[in-house]
Amino acid sequence: MSNSTKKLQKALKFGIEFEFFTLDESGHMTNGSDMLIQRVKRKYPEVYIKRECGKNMVEITTPPNIEVPNATLKAIEDLEKVMECAREENLILYAYGTYPGSFTPEFHSDKRYEAQKKIFGKQRFLTNGRCIGLHIHYSLPWGVFDSLKKIIKPLLRSKNSESLVHIYNFCIAMDPAITTLTQSSPFYQGKFLAKDSRMIVYRGDKIFNYPDGVFANHPEFGALHDYKSTNTDIIHAISERFENWSKIVQKIGYNIYTLAKHGSIMDNAWNPVKINAHGTIEIRGMDMNHPDIIVAAAILIKFILKAIQEKFIVVKPSDSCKDSPFEFDGKTILIPPSTYVRNKLQYLSAYEGLANETMYKYCFALVQLAKNFIPEKKLFLLKPFDDMLDTRQTASDRIVKAVKDAGWDKEKLTPKEAAALALELSVSLYDEIAIVKERLTKFLDK
Numbered sequence: 001m002s003n004s005t006k007k008l009q010k011a012l013k014f015g016i017e018f019e020f021f022t023l024d025e026s027g028h029m030t031n032g033s034d035m036l037i038q039r040v041k042r043k044y045p046e047v048y049i050k051r052e053c054g055k056n057m058v059e060i061t062t063p064p065n066i067e068v069p070n071a072t073l074k075a076i077e078d079l080e081k082v083m084e085c086a087r088e089e090n091l092i093l094y095a096y097g098t099y100p101g102s103f104t105p106e107f108h109s110d111k112r113y114e115a116q117k118k119i120f121g122k123q124r125f126l127t128n129g130r131c132i133g134l135h136i137h138y139s140l141p142w143g144v145f146d147s148l149k150k151i152i153k154p155l156l157r158s159k160n161s162e163s164l165v166h167i168y169n170f171c172i173a174m175d176p177a178i179t180t181l182t183q184s185s186p187f188y189q190g191k192f193l194a195k196d197s198r199m200i201v202y203r204g205d206k207i208f209n210y211p212d213g214v215f216a217n218h219p220e221f222g223a224l225h226d227y228k229s230t231n232t233d234i235i236h237a238i239s240e241r242f243e244n245w246s247k248i249v250q251k252i253g254y255n256i257y258t259l260a261k262h263g264s265i266m267d268n269a270w271n272p273v274k275i276n277a278h279g280t281i282e283i284r285g286m287d288m289n290h291p292d293i294i295v296a297a298a299i300l301i302k303f304i305l306k307a308i309q310e311k312f313i314v315v316k317p318s319d320s321c322k323d324s325p326f327e328f329d330g331k332t333i334l335i336p337p338s339t340y341v342r343n344k345l346q347y348l349s350a351y352e353g354l355a356n357e358t359m360y361k362y363c364f365a366l367v368q369l370a371k372n373f374i375p376e377k378k379l380f381l382l383k384p385f386d387d388m389l390d391t392r393q394t395a396s397d398r399i400v401k402a403v404k405d406a407g408w409d410k411e412k413l414t415p416k417e418a419a420a421l422a423l424e425l426s427v428s429l430y431d432e433i434a435i436v437k438e439r440l441t442k443f444l445d446k
Contacts, residue, residue: 003094006210013139014302015280016075017061019052019132019288021094022086023426027419029103031055032091039085047078051111054105054129058082072298073239073440075293092426096395097287098131098197099183100403101418105129112259118252120214127214130189131198132288136180137280138305140164144231145279150264152235152275159312161231166308166315167281168234169227171273173315173326173335174304175285176345177366179272180353181385182286182297182349187403190418192410195353198287199346203272207343208350217268220244222270224285224346227317227338234275238266252431279306290429291397291436292384299381300370307373309331323360326369333369354392364389378443399425 005409033055048061060082062075085445086093105126107113117125141160146153155161179196190198205223215222216269220241228234242265246256259267264277270286279376283301305322307313314332321327321334328334348359374382388394394400402424403410408417 013137013280015062015137016071016294016298017059017135017137017349018048018075018079018083018095018294019134020057020230021099021132022056022058023092023093023094023419023422025090025424026312027092027421028102029056029099029105029424030091032086033058033324035089036082036086036091039089040082043085044078044081047081049078049082051108052132053107053110055108056103056105056129057132065154073437075294076433076437076440078174079291080340080430080437083430083433092423093425093429094400094422095132095184095290095429096184096425097133097196097289098188098201099405099418100187100190100399100413100421101415102190103130111254115249115252115254115259118220119248124212124214124216124273125281127201127212131185131202133198133284134286134288134297135282135284136286136292137276137282138300138301139166139277139280139315140275141167141309145278149437150266150277152231152238154235155231158215158231162308163312165228165231165234166313167305168275169220169274169317169338170304170333171281171308172224172227172338173317173341174283174301174366175182175224175272175360176341176349177281177299177363178297178393179285181367181388182293182395182408183349183353184287184289186396187410187413187418188312190413190415192400192403194351195355195394196287196350199285199350203285204400205342205346207347218248221268221432224272224342225338226342236276242266244269265307287395291432293395295436295440296382296384299378300385303375303378304370310396325365326371328369328372354388355397360389360392381443431432 015304022030022036025032033051036058037049040047043236052059060078062071074143083093104239112354141163144153144164178198183196185198186192188201200208200210202214203223204216205219226372245268249256249259266275266277275284316332316334317337318334321336322340325336327335348356352359362396402421
């Protein structure tokens, strides 16, 4: 094994961020984040829990860890502790991408949030308090990131910088599939919008025909981007976005650096795929979901990206891949053109999900690709995706079915119906955590 490969392997780390809504015991949205966080910090100071923009939201994070099951088990154990504290505060955690009912969120006071209200618009900013997501981090190839300056290094003739491009492009190509497999947000503000309402109302790309999306007027900060050809292209895109953000921020009278969480030019993006100031590539387009789905997404993403980095697999756009996605010949993974991914597959993912044959084949191909790289003893962690593909039922499909079974009008859920649905969807969360925790613990003991 070469020294460069050894260094690369040492750098490969993994982390998870997931968000939750806080509900009261009747299933209605409530501003429970502050009291929940205070209790958790008193009782379990080792748990990484923090505020989100909305007073009705919390975020739990895991520090990067080389082994996915370790990081995921830590996340599940932390979630179990947070749920215990939530019960003591008479709160319920809701773990799907959007709440089924209509509500107006309240926000914490913060310069960053005030600036975003002015930039994106007050009504659009409200959407941030109505959506929760699952974010997965994977470290960049060794040597491409300057951890002091928090920028991508302008490397020439570097296999690792080429690998960065391949990883970046693969994550963009993967987005419509991984978002379909994790979709859980069919209702937005009391109405059925799409299989993945969160994608539509958050990203705001014009392809969704939804002009009120958060980033509708500023897609460079929140939309799914095109592929990049070189490391230089990635650096240029980050710099150009920072320059545009700086001009906008200055116009509204704010200091650009007071709004940067980590003092980096990469602090001004909310795109589904982004390179961030932690030196990771962040896959952030997924809806929040229940633990077994989180684990399946984690294992799939980790082992594909690990293989691309360690084996220097080439990721190549190809027109032929529209009919046979994610073909792999041992050296190259073929992905569709980025225009096809952004303009067609994104739309199909959001509005139709697995009911669409093209989208079904795309998701199936991604899961099959992952099986090339996941060790056999860990393949059982993908079972939730296999089951989903067998039944063609995502969490969104199950939520819509629950509404139909109850005899409710999916075009207008009453507050009482939405609360009852939220309770029904949340009741199994604690038991699921225990099951997933036991499964991961047994795996680690092998």
